[in-house]
Amino acid sequence: MIVHKTFRRAIQSAAAAAFLATTMLSGLAHAGPTLDKINQRGAIKVGVGTTPGFFAPSSDGKWQGFFVDFGRALSIAVFNTPDKVEFTSSSPQQRLPALQSGEFDILLSGVTVTATRAFKLGFHFGPTVFYDGQGILVRKDLGVTKAADLDGATIGAQSGTTGELNVADFFRKTGKTFTPVTIEDTGQFIDALESGRVDAITQDSSDLVGKRTQLKKPDDYVLLPERLSKEPLAPAIAGGDDRWLELVNWTVNATIQAEEWGITSANVDEFLESEDPAIQRFLGVDPSFAKDLGLDPKWAYNIIKTVGNYGEIYDRNLKPLGWDRGYNSLWTDGGLLYSPPFR
Amino acid sequence: MTTASPRLLTTLRTGLFGTRGNTLITVTTLLLLSQILPPLFRWVVLDATFTGDATACTRDGACWAFVTAKLRFILFAFYPSELLWRPTLVILLLAAILTASALPRFWGRPLLIAWPLTILACWLLMQGAFTAAPVPSNQWGGLPVTLFVWAVCFAAATPIAVLLALARRSTLGGLRTFSVLYIELMRGTPMVGILYVAMLILPMALPDALSLDKMLRAIIMITLFWAAYIAEVIRAGLQAIPSGQREAATALGLGYWRIQQLVILPQAFRIVIPGMVNLAIGFLLATSLLAVIGIFDLLNAARASAADPQWLGFYNEAYLVVAVVYFVICFSASRYSRWLEKRLASGGKRP
Numbered sequence: 001m002i003v004h005k006t007f008r009r010a011i012q013s014a015a016a017a018a019f020l021a022t023t024m025l026s027g028l029a030h031a032g033p034t035l036d037k038i039n040q041r042g043a044i045k046v047g048v049g050t051t052p053g054f055f056a057p058s059s060d061g062k063w064q065g066f067f068v069d070f071g072r073a074l075s076i077a078v079f080n081t082p083d084k085v086e087f088t089s090s091s092p093q094q095r096l097p098a099l100q101s102g103e104f105d106i107l108l109s110g111v112t113v114t115a116t117r118a119f120k121l122g123f124h125f126g127p128t129v130f131y132d133g134q135g136i137l138v139r140k141d142l143g144v145t146k147a148a149d150l151d152g153a154t155i156g157a158q159s160g161t162t163g164e165l166n167v168a169d170f171f172r173k174t175g176k177t178f179t180p181v182t183i184e185d186t187g188q189f190i191d192a193l194e195s196g197r198v199d200a201i202t203q204d205s206s207d208l209v210g211k212r213t214q215l216k217k218p219d220d221y222v223l224l225p226e227r228l229s230k231e232p233l234a235p236a237i238a239g240g241d242d243r244w245l246e247l248v249n250w251t252v253n254a255t256i257q258a259e260e261w262g263i264t265s266a267n268v269d270e271f272l273e274s275e276d277p278a279i280q281r282f283l284g285v286d287p288s289f290a291k292d293l294g295l296d297p298k299w300a301y302n303i304i305k306t307v308g309n310y311g312e313i314y315d316r317n318l319k320p321l322g323w324d325r326g327y328n329s330l331w332t333d334g335g336l337l338y339s340p341p342f343r
Numbered sequence: 344m345t346t347a348s349p350r351l352l353t354t355l356r357t358g359l360f361g362t363r364g365n366t367l368i369t370v371t372t373l374l375l376l377s378q379i380l381p382p383l384f385r386w387v388v389l390d391a392t393f394t395g396d397a398t399a400c401t402r403d404g405a406c407w408a409f410v411t412a413k414l415r416f417i418l419f420a421f422y423p424s425e426l427l428w429r430p431t432l433v434i435l436l437l438a439a440i441l442t443a444s445a446l447p448r449f450w451g452r453p454l455l456i457a458w459p460l461t462i463l464a465c466w467l468l469m470q471g472a473f474t475a476a477p478v479p480s481n482q483w484g485g486l487p488v489t490l491f492v493w494a495v496c497f498a499a500a501t502p503i504a505v506l507l508a509l510a511r512r513s514t515l516g517g518l519r520t521f522s523v524l525y526i527e528l529m530r531g532t533p534m535v536g537i538l539y540v541a542m543l544i545l546p547m548a549l550p551d552a553l554s555l556d557k558m559l560r561a562i563i564m565i566t567l568f569w570a571a572y573i574a575e576v577i578r579a580g581l582q583a584i585p586s587g588q589r590e591a592a593t594a595l596g597l598g599y600w601r602i603q604q605l606v607i608l609p610q611a612f613r614i615v616i617p618g619m620v621n622l623a624i625g626f627l628l629a630t631s632l633l634a635v636i637g638i639f640d641l642l643n644a645a646r647a648s649a650a651d652p653q654w655l656g657f658y659n660e661a662y663l664v665v666a667v668v669y670f671v672i673c674f675s676a677s678r679y680s681r682w683l684e685k686r687l688a689s690g691g692k693r694p
Contacts, residue, residue: 047637056650059412061421061482088481089647090637094542098637101543103557190656214656216402321652 033241034105038078046071047090047104052210053321054110054130055087063087066317067108070129070235070252073307074106077251077299082306096121099238106248107236110206117236126235126248127256131327131336133227134166135205137212140222142199147226151176156183156198166228167202190214193221204231209321218322225326250342254300257282257339258309260330265308268301282342289343300342310337397654409657410664413648417664420484420639420647426476430487433465437490445679447686462495480558484639486668488558492640493627496565497573503566504573509603511578522574529571534632537568542636561636569626576618580611613687620680624673641665 038044048055048067055065063071068087075085090098090109096117099107110132111117113125136147136155144150147170157164159182171178181198183189189211192198201208205223212218235248258264261279263271271279281289283304284297291297307313314328329335359369390404400406410417419430440461443449469487471477510522529537541564546554555563584607592602634643645661648654 050647050650052650052652052655056652057416057421057647058651059416059648059654060424061416061419063421086479086481088637089639089643091635094539094636097539097543101546103542103546210650210652210655213652214402317652321655 034237034244035078035241035247037102038105038244042079042084044071044075044078044085045103045105046074046085046087047095047098047107047109048087049092049095049109050089051110051206052213053318053323054206055089055108064317066130066313067110069307069313069317070255071106071108073251073255073303074248076302076306077247077295080296080299080302096123096236099123099236102238105237105244110233111236112231113234122239123236124239124245126237126245127252127339128232128234128336129252130206130233132204132206132231132233133327134163134202134229134231135208135227136167136200136202136224137193137208137221138200138224139193140220144224145222147224147228148174148176150174150178150200152178153199154179154181154197156181156189156192156201158182158189158203159184162229163202163204170228202228209318209323213321227327251303253339253342254282254303255307255310255313256330256337257342258300258304259311259337260332260339263304263309264312265305268304272301278342397657400657405663406657406660409649409654409660412654413651413657413661414664416485416648417641417645417661418485419487420644421482422484422487423476423478423482426471426478429468429471429478430483430485433468433487434490436461436465436468437487437494441494445683447683458498462498465491465495480556483558485644486641488633488638489627489630489641492558492562492565492633493623493630495562496569497623497626499562499566500570500573503570504577505608507570507574508577508581511574512581526571526574529568530575532568534565534568534629535635537564538632538636540564557636558638561633561638569622572622573619576615576622577611579618580613580615581607583614584610616687617680617684620676620683624676627672627676628669641668 048063048065048071050056051065053065055063055067058064071085071087072082075082078084088104090104090107092109095104095107095109095111098104100121100123110130111123111125112132113128117123118125136150138144138150138153142150142153144153150171155167155178157167157180164180164182167178168180181192183192183201189201189203193201194216201211203211205227208223212221212223215221235252237245237248258268261271261282263279263283268283272283272285274280274283274285277286280286283301284290284299287297289297290299296302308316314323314325325333325335327336329337331338358365360366385404387405390401391407392400392404393407394411395408396412397406397409400408415424415427419427422430440457443454443457465487467473469478469483469491470480507522507526510518511526513519513522538561541560542557545560545564549555588606588610589602592606597605630640631642633640634646639647642665645665646658649656649658649661
């Protein structure tokens with residue numbers, strides 16, 4: 001997700017100062033590998049955000065959402081139970097410093113993988129769990145089905161974000177014209193679209209999908225298929241604990257691999273009878289494989305049984321908001337999700 | 344009654360239409376209200392949805408069904424549903440101690456002892472200490488957190504502020520310089536910056552064995568921050584006491600601390616109470632900044648409640664609920680301040 005610079009400049013500069021201090025002091029901070037701390041504490045500390053479908057509290061005060069389910073899967077991988085995980089909300093400005101200071105063991109808050117974050121800030125990223133990107137939401141009566149056809153449209157973008165630049169770059173490429181309208185507050189996007197002040201709005205598609213459901217007549221608007229930017233969202237952890245990183249990697253991979261094999265929470269028990277040695281290894285029917293890795297033989301089984309495979313997690317949290325799978329389909333369906341083999 | 348209503352009419356007539364200026368203001372206000380009130384009434388009542396789920400709610404009117412469904416989350420956030428009696432009791436305890444502190448008849452030593460005990464009780468209650476179901480502080484939220492942070496930080500900051508104010512007026516150069524530096528440093532820093540220090544710098548500055556809870560770190564830093572502001576208000580009170588008072592007390596053979604305790608501070612506090620209440624109102628609203636370090640205070644909980652995919656985007660309703668809570672607290676505080684001012688003013692004149 002794009003870090004919205006408009007949130008509050010003052011907060012950002014304060015965060016920047018704190019971040020600088022954090023980076024300087026971080027040499028003192030890392031007492032030991034993250035996994036040791038997790039085991040000692042008996043819980044994983046996960047930083048999340050608040051975006052509908054990805055992470056949001058339910059009415060009875062429980063975290064739910066796409067990323068939250070991956071947090072529960074991790075809890076199963078480490079502790080064999082889905083609830084030894086503490087979710088804490090953090091703002092985009094403070095989540096990376098908080099990860100570095102050890103406040104979180106992992107960020108499942110929709111952090112975009114970038115070279116700067118990997119090289120300069122020293123964060124490690126797990127597999128991309130969601131391919132996001134800047135999208136355009138338009139009124140249907142414009143009769144436009146792809147972004148390249150947009151000509152002379154008035155487009156609302158959040159001021160001070162990369163979204164504003166991306167849309168200008170895009171139109172420079174297509175050679176068409178558009179009228180930019182900058183919108184300060186993210187809540188005003190809906191009003192601007194409904195009042196007809198703009199023909200289209202542009203933001204990360206994860207935001208747009210949530211916005212579309214808030215419109216009075218959601219069916220009068222359509223999210224165009226193009227993405228103007230690449231925002232691969234992945235779990236982020238601090239450097240210095242390779243085993244923790246591998247646990248994160250293979251927990252995500254397990255959900256993707258299970259979907260590829262068609263193993264769901266409903267039918268996982270039937271797969272225990274499978275003759276396929278790869279599935280036998282995966283589900284712990286042959287326990288020697290997981291034992292070699294130092295994992296509980298039933299770890300993948302428990303994840304699929306409790307949380308479900310990637311497709312189930314996606315359908316449970318994002319489908320009700322109107323998300324189709326798009327790039328987030330399996331490679332066998334023309335998407336980008338691909339798990340390395342479990343052997 | 345017969346005499347009261349003509350008098351009321353006269354007051355209204357002179358108050359609203361007494362002069363040409365007043366008439367103009369009255370007419371303009373009525374015009375504005377006539378534009379604002381009907382659509383507001385339509386939104387709040389006529390077009391509103393009172394029961395059902397999100398699909399029953401039109402976006403034309405208020406969705407009070409959302410408030411019914413989400414009130415539990417807005418008030419208590421992530422606190423486990425089966426243990427809600429604990430934060431409820433915390434709210435009642437805090438309300439009781441705040442009310443007691445507001446009434447002059449309770450001012451005295453018992454109240455001073457009751458405060459730390461209440462704070463401790465609230466903390467243990469929220470935590471569920473000594474019970475089978477402890478609740479970590481990252482699950483605390485909503486109204487009890489807002490009230491708790493506000494009350495605790497203000498209560499803890501006041502004694503520190505008294506010392507700072509005395510130090511600032513002290514004749515000991517080192518002490519005075521320290522106090523001035525401290526106050527100016529804190530007042531020159533935004534509260535958000537202080538919260539980031541609590542969140543990010545403090546855990547690294549402290550040794551691993553001394554790792555403090557995030558809520559506790561925030562409370563400590565906010566206390567230190569507010570102390571600087573309160574100190575300046577108290578200093579104003581100290582300055583208002585004529586030096587003759589101190590000299591007379593010295594002549595009676597009282598020492599420095601006895602003079603402050605018996606003569607200066609009781610009078611100074613009486614002067615600064617309106618200023619303190621004013622600060623307290625500002626601080627209550629400032630607690631919403633806790634959101635930047637991921638603590639679910641009342642406002643943050645309301646915001647998060649509208650991100651539930653089943654109840655998406657009912658921000659107006661959520662914010663309205665919070666506004667009402669804040670207004671009730673702040674308005675009663677300011678009325679209280681006026682009442683106390685009057686009472687103390689008449690009390691001062693008594694022989």
